[in-house]
Ligand SMILES: NC(=O)c1ccc[n+]([C@@H]2O[C@H](COP(=O)([O-])OP(=O)(O)OC[C@H]3O[C@@H](n4cnc5c(N)ncnc54)[C@H](O)[C@@H]3O)[C@@H](O)[C@H]2O)c1
């Protein structure tokens with residue numbers, strides 16, 4: 001099939017490469033000329049496992065190309081994925097959907113034959129009806145269909161999740177749109193992956209509900225971490241034990257500093273606002289509690305750090321990690337950087353290292369000090385904070401020994417509960433984690 005992907009960011013670019021991998025001829029449309037140039041040259045504008053390999057393969061084969069020109073995509077493709085951003089509005093009252101509405105409004109008059117518009121951006125319930133109105137008002141030809149096909153990929157696994165999704169959801173209203181979705185995802189569906197065909201409002205709610213549930217699980221275990229601190233219990237053991245119950249499951253329940261990133265915080269905030277608008281009081285109360293627990297996590301982390309130090313810190317604090325989670329260079333709404341801001345407000349001097357996200361962190365927070373290696377970051381530090389759970393930091397067998405001789409005091413505060421304390425204790429470190437008793441060598 002000939003497909004376009006409009007908006008080639010963290011979702012759209014890997015999706016475009018995955019569509020090429022599935023055998024389609026793909027054109028990516030990206031407004032940002034620098035990003036478009038990089039993608040055309042086979043260079044990933046951000047770190048994402050397996051993505052650059054796919055990008056190089058398919059830009060070289062000619063099956064994947066990028067343009068800033070929407071008209072070129074409109075005349076080339078029969079199916080158009082919309083993958084532009086839906087940031088939170090400045091006032092926090094729901095999404096700013098202007099990129100989505102704008103992209104569809106520009107695309108529709110350029111279509112001169114029947115086509116399918118497939119929305120992948122995350123929106124709250126009611127938005128697809130607005131987009132349908134834009135199509136109805138602007139279409140020059142009959143047969144321009146709309147499908148809402150929310151995306152569930154995780155950053156760090158974008159390629160894997162695009163090629164091997166758990167399910168595909170399509171909110172649509174016509175047999176022709178259904179045929180287009182079945183054709184574009186044929187290779188995936190042939191493997192038996194579930195296709196949930198439904199109406200557009202249900203597709204919208206499925207996406208919001210999925211992210212709401214993921215955050216509920218995270219906030220739930222973080223609330224249990226708080227309980228564990230009061231009674232001297234161990235939250236990692238609690239998470240492991242309850243996760244063995246098949247009804248609960250172990251996934252997505254790592255305690256720590258809370259959820260961040262370009263999706264979960266804004267998606268839950270927008271959904272909370274929307275359910276409030278709709279008057280769904282119980283849903284509103286539930287989601288507000290999830291957000292409230294998350295908002296409290298950076299302070300819980302600061303309190304743990306100050307407890308471990310014996311009071312506020314005025315010197316250097318090594319912050320290992322800046323990305324919002326391991327496996328990505330994305331620092332949007334990063335809990336690690338939120339923590340850096342809090343520590344700096346209280347007089348500490350954060351010195352930040354991250355294996356992939358240094359450039360993005362520097363661009364967002366030029367006021368902080370950055371280090372090129374973990375060893376450089378810990379040199380002369382009063383205390384070391386593990387702020388992002390990169391395996392190269394949590395499981396580097398040499399780091400505890402190497403860092404031991406460089407710090408002022410051997411105190412590690414792991415706000416992701418990701419470190420196995422053994423090697424650190426053996427190298428003479430105290431290890432502090434949220435919802436766990438401190439461990440001393
Ligand atoms: N990042 C994820 O893992 C993920 C996963 C699932 C869903 N989503 C959703 O997907 C959407 C995109 O998220 P993202 O993280 O990729 O955002 P992003 O900001 O990384 O990418 C959006 C891109 O769209 C481009 N753009 C905006 N308007 C355009 C237009 N009219 N034509 C062409 N390009 C245009 C921007 O320049 C930008 O590069 C959001 O709604 C998000 O909630 C993201």
Ligand SMILES: O=c1ccn([C@@H]2O[C@H](COP(=O)(O)OP(=O)(O)O[C@H]3O[C@H](CO)[C@@H](O)[C@H](O)[C@H]3O)[C@@H](O)[C@H]2O)c(=O)[nH]1
Pocket residue numbers: 122151152153154155156211214218251252253254255256257258259260261262263264267324325326335
């Ligand atoms: O047990 C966990 C799991 C995650 N997190 C944190 O939660 C945030 C989000 O993590 P994750 O869900 O892995 O990352 P995203 O790439 O943001 O993906 C989420 O957001 C996407 C955009 O909507 C969805 O498509 C995905 O299904 C959904 O997992 C990060 O800060 C993680 O550190 C935890 O604290 N504990």
